[in-house]
Amino acid sequence: MRFATGLGLGVLLPLGTTFVNELAPRRVSNAFSLWGVTLGWSLGGVCAGLVGVYLTPHYGWQILYYLGALSIPLTFVAHAVLPESPQFLAARRRTEELRTLLARLRPERAAAYRNATFASVGAGGVSNPIAALLSPRYRRVSLTIWITAFLSLFAIFGLTGWIPTVMQKRGETFAASFGFGALMQAMSFVGGLTLAMLADRNLSLTPRYLATWWLSGGIAVLALVFVSGHGVNLAIVAIAGFCIIGAQHVLNNFTAGSYETLLRASGVGMELGVGRVGAILGPYVIGLLQQMTGGPDIVFWVIGGAAIVGAFAIGSLGLAAAPRPAAIDTAPAE
Template sequence: MADNQAGGAGTISAGRSWLGFLLVLLSLVVEGFDLQAANMAAPNIVSSFGITRADIGPLLSASLFGVLLGAMFLAPLGDRFGRRTIIIGACTAYGVLSLIAAVATGITELVALRFLIGIGIGAVLPNALALGGEMAPQRLLATATGMIGIGITFGGTVAGAVAAILFKQGYGWREVFMAGGVLPLIIAALLWLGLPESPALKRGEVRSGGNVLTLLAPGERAKTFAIWLAFGLVLMINYLLTGWIPLIINAQGYSQSEAAWIATAGHGGGVIGGVIASLALARWRWPVVGAFAAMAALVMILLAGADWGATALTALIVLQGVFIVGTQNALNGSAGATYPAETRALGLGWALGVGRVGSVVGPLAGSAALMLGLGQPREFFFLPIVPLLVAAALAAYLTRATKSPSLASVGD
């Protein structure tokens, strides 16, 4: 991340670029923690409030619906007022709200607070992805954006490990949420002290921002809809699996701590997959999305095809993490490199925002599957196969579509 014509690091030193990249990465680590906190704590929340597993769907979807709104309507403000300002303000807000959620006295109150937390998280994510990519040279923008996204997965891994340890020690979901409140406040202070503003904004490239009609201009509309649909399908499957795997495993006779550890192994696989996909983005973009989505579908077929023992089940959960998260990171990086600096937060915000419809639907689909009696692992893992194959087909279309001179050319 030297001083190159960047996506871009061209107006700040290499040291400041690396510092900014690290701080943005940390902001997404704590975001990943907070996103997964409710998922990892779900079995304990069910027993604490005396509700059924099918009743937990609205809680798992509440923060994701908030992310949808935050990404679509707050995140684009980063193109106008600065990514740094939005990231720090939103981190502070959802940290405070997480601490309040830790003392919630009812499930309805908890659902409302998780919704507000999601709005803050949604404002951070597109700006963090955009700013992290802009710290790198132009040729590495897609790779840097994908690597930044690994922070979310690593944060989910940390959330699973923390939940497993706390449950083993006799603590519960409140302590998990407390950790999810303290961490963003610490990171917000570090961001305020050391995070540089977007080099592109300093050069005056991102003041105009634009609006969603920019993304729907003639010649771009089909690509925009394809990107949105790909995000929706991948996020739907991502949150279906991360939200329900702990509960499904727990329902098979594993303890809450064991279920959290197996789910954590899947997040660990996601970190590996995210790194591999991000490195591949240095040479390929949309083809990486298609390849990882197709491999994820194959893993789902294996999971659905037999009753696996604990070791094999854990190994396959790790592999689904590798390919599901790899698909998501490749999607983030490819889309980030598709949009120019002046609409990057806007483009990523709307892609992630519209895509979050899928992330909201995912956990609710898990509830519907349970109500239909599809609670066994072999039946549950049939659900992601078709959406993943459709995502792979969309990636093939975008591989061809982004070769034409348009939005894609700015990322090349």
């Protein structure tokens, strides 16, 4: 059942990021995606932590599944309300649906859309998305993003998986230790939104901004090896959420913006798929290393190191190396 649940949950973030990116105005695409996807993602993480602290002691672990099942009616609402993206409809040559959607999105231009023809550079299909992602046009971008995602999610899931246990070992109470997880999720949205607004000002600097965020977060986590105390723990965990998890949200959007419509979901899916391997290994490897070393400091060395290496990886990639996504060209019909 967990395997089946994972298959379903695994598609949500790639498709959500892709869908919102298709509808986002280019000049604010990163901030648009943060508000459209990441806000809900972060709030869910915060609520999950609060439910774990306050409700599971009274109602048992089953309450988590009862609340999670509320996504079932939400599925029907989303299916009824959300449209296909304009780029997807253009690529599939579904012209009438495209005219209707564009008129709905931009009512002031409805007359122009009614008599327009549409062409998408990426029209058609992709027989082998993985091969396309590794083609000479995309290879450098894809491999760099995959390495970065692996290291980022290794650090994120290693940190979120072990932070309650580690903080209890550092003298924090049970409730406070789980509160650190909620704090990281809340700060991740603030950090991601800040980074998104910077990236929207100059898209070509996005890799450098990402590198700065991960480098700062990695150094902050390494500082926990040398300093301690409740206030210090709170501050550094907040910085880790702000920088390390916040940058991952923008990496998802950067990935979506690096491919055209017919490869966009596959690109984000592969990024998160490769990253998920890091997410699986992070808690396991860090737990194993704790057993071998007998202390929590190894958690901070490994997570901080992974974030710093990820910073150098994405920093080596200029956005100019990434192909620009295809746009929809419109022209009045003859």
